Amino acid sequence: MADNIIEFRDFGFQYKAQQSPTLYNIDFAVKKGEKVLIAGPSGCGKSTMVHCINGLIPFSYNGTMTGSVQVAGKETRDASLFEISHTVGTVLQDSDAQFVGMTVAEDIAFALENDCIPLPEMKQRVQQVAQMVNVGDYLTHAPGEVSGGQKQRVSVAGVLVDDVDVLLFDEPLANLDPATGKSAIELIDRMQQETGAAVIIVEHRVEDVLHRWVDRVVLMNEGRIVVDTTADELLSGTYLKDCGVREPLYVTALGYAGVEVTPQKHPHNLNATVITDEEKAKVQKWFHETPAAVRKASDDYILQVRDLNFGYEKTDVTVLHDISFSVRRGEMMAIVGTNGAGKSTFSKVICGFEEPRSGSILFNGEDFSTYSIKERAEHVGYVMQNPNAMISQVMIYDEVAFGLRNRGLDQEEIDRRVEEALRVCGLWRMRKWPISALSFGQKKRVTIAAILVLGPELIILDEPTAGQDYRHYTEIMEFLLELNKKGITIVMITHDMHLMLEYANRAVVFSHGRVIADDTPAHILTNPKIIEEASLKETSLYHLAMKCGIPDATAFVQRFIDYERTSVRHDKSV
Amino acid sequence: MKKLSVKTIVAIGIGAALFFVLGRFVAIPSPVPNTNISLQYGILAFIAAVFGPVAGVLAGLIGHFFIDFSYGWGVWWSWVIASAVFGLITGLITSKMNLDEGEFEPKHLLVFNGGQILGHIIAWVVVAPILDILMYAEPANKVFLQGVVSAIMNIVTTAIVGTILCIAYAKAIPKAGSLSEED
């Protein structure tokens, strides 16, 4: 059809280094001006779809193509990467890598520079596009001086300068905090309306994308398109669950309460969803019948932080102000807040990577300040976000043994402790494997094992599940829960609201270097003031409670979590 | 010179950034001036082996230039050029290796180290001292001694650091046709 800007017909693709194809029998089209969400679990082939649309396949990645894929009516294999880039503008997941310019203005101008646009016209177009995405005030800022959300806006501006017909977003929410993610979705929506371009969003966080209208959702699994339909139809079936993609929480909650979700209810967005009084009563009934879990708080503190202040040497800026809170032995808690709120810096101060200006850190009641980095590691372990940044050995066994060898222990002791750590992490049978053969989640386990082997009682994990789909997320989190049950205290630094709701017993909220809340996740995510201040986002469960006339939304959210833990995951430990 | 691929251009930039960061912030000074235990040559040899001689020359040139530049002691061109020559020679000798396909057999280990040893000798015992004499009229015995000391230090550093990097990189690459599913 003539008005299809992207069209796949019986398309398949196999990478040169792989034994089987990544995509099979893809039939899929995007009309001019249409907005489509492509969803699916990791490894379902959605990144490969992105490469096929923007021309990196076949021009940068080798492999075999079958069938046809056309962009603007032309087979991509007959076009050039540059031709395609005038039609399709891609915003990559990693906005640090996409930001190649030394300042905001230079980065926006990048495509124009490559097109040899003369200077006066270039300056004018940069101005204009920068205004559109609200980065006009930061034109001379370096990438290190702007936030993650602003970086992404710059990336959007950088492809908009080219007047493209298709905007392609590869996992736009992966590195953003909840509030910024929400405004990113709003920005994408506004850009589509202002430019009339077609929009393709590739994302596994379906609920967050559905914050704004999409015309269609394409769900992929194992290299095939499972379903290509409206959001309403999609949410009314079990498609998402079957593929291991998370449903919107309100849809799940309605399901628990026995309310049937149908396309006629318009479940694509909670505001639009029609819920009858009878159904509201069902939800209320479920709420009142679900028993509240009993919690016991101990007074046994493993880590106590008092009035901690920190700032980098060369600047006068204080990054952490009077931080005081305590971690209880054996708990699993979260530290949340925006990028730059100081949560990572805080954990670095605890581990001794940075020196505080003032304040005290007590571990098991002992002053921690005289301990070196190495000594602290025997009590507190720190696991970085990206496992690849921690792995220095080729084989799993060597990686885990590394810290012990550096400490000069004898071989027998090393063998014993490595075996124990590998067994705890479920890696014992793979001990002779090279690390390169592992998946992301397994690598994460290796890095955790390599920390556990040093014997810490507390581990701090920076964004343990960043960029992971629901299945891998669950796998990693259930593993952490296991560890926690074995007595390890766990602190997770995150901006994933689901993670905090589902797995943390308590959350400490950082904002601009201060602690602004210390409470249960259910309380925090139903408190508009804290949500606003810390750039969090209300959970949709809160709105569902409101909609169903349940005044105590916090209790409703808590009940949902308890129900999931006890009835769905059969976890008795709460 | 044939047109550089975008990947090579990026590799030069990132390679130079790595060279700079290691040379500027992680240098361990040795007793002879202008001479450091320089981890950056391990990285430069690796970049040259993966991306070829052009990447080696330019990453060395740009990285070393920036180091001198940021200290403000004037650009010591003779040594900057020597770094570039090292990148060039290592890149040329290792050009038959297929590191990015995960190949690093014992014979490649010999080629890599042969390349880096020759590269360091030519760079520090030949190029740098001669340029020092030509440009700065320095006494010959001083510059040659400095050169020999640097060459030995750098050869040892590169032999350990560079080789470990090559092995780790080759092992981290999935071999052609060996992957099933998953990216």
Next chain:
Amino acid sequence: MTNLFNYIERDSAIHNLTGATKLICLMLWSFAAMGTYDTRYLAVLALLSMGLFKIGHIRIKDVSFMLGFTAIFLVLNTILVYLFSPHHGTEIYGTCTYLFGLEGYFAPTAEQLFYHLNYWLKYLATIPIILLFVCTTNPSEFAASLNRVGVSYSVAYSVALALRYIPDVQHQYNEISKASQARGVELSKKETLIHRLKSASAILVPLILTSMNRIEVISNAMELRGFGKNKKRTWYMARPFRVWDYLCIVGCAVLLIITFVLNHINGGRFYNPFQ
């Protein structure tokens, strides 16, 4: 971190020159100073460069940190040259005039001291200019300037990318290095050299592997935005040449010509007051 190279944003005649002009002038000036050992001329260049500091509104305290490095470096090098070759001056100037009534291999000669004076003057004539360039040229403009003076834009962009990603690489290095220390990696002098190098590799391996990944993503991002499409490209940070730009280039070219003329008159690079 934007200030890695000590760029100081001020308004001055030198700041207003284009980056390309400054780069050309820096080259011409450096060749002029490097090409001669004529004491008189070097002294003139040294004085001139200090004058330029004033015009560029750069104060000594802005660069005191860098001058400190230079001073240490020069003193060390002077001592070394003297120790290795106390008669280097005699070899160059052909005479041997012992001073202070001392004689012997390490006794000071007028020729040796004069050689050292020249050596110092040479630095005084070149370093201020480099510092001036560093302080008055916006790093963003540097790549555009390279392309302007004839370096291919691919290479010029490599330079820009290096400048862009140095802070990121540095940040990552620090993170990885701290996390390795927690696992017992030691780089201190306590350990043997070989052990230290192996430990360092434990930091470099993850750094390199993540960098290789970064190289792939960045090159994809650049290709998707049309890098390398044309034989030329324009630069957002480029500025048009003005009269002053041409005048400065001509001025520096004259300085280089003077060097050639002097070398001809002196019959070599050295001005020899001893004959």
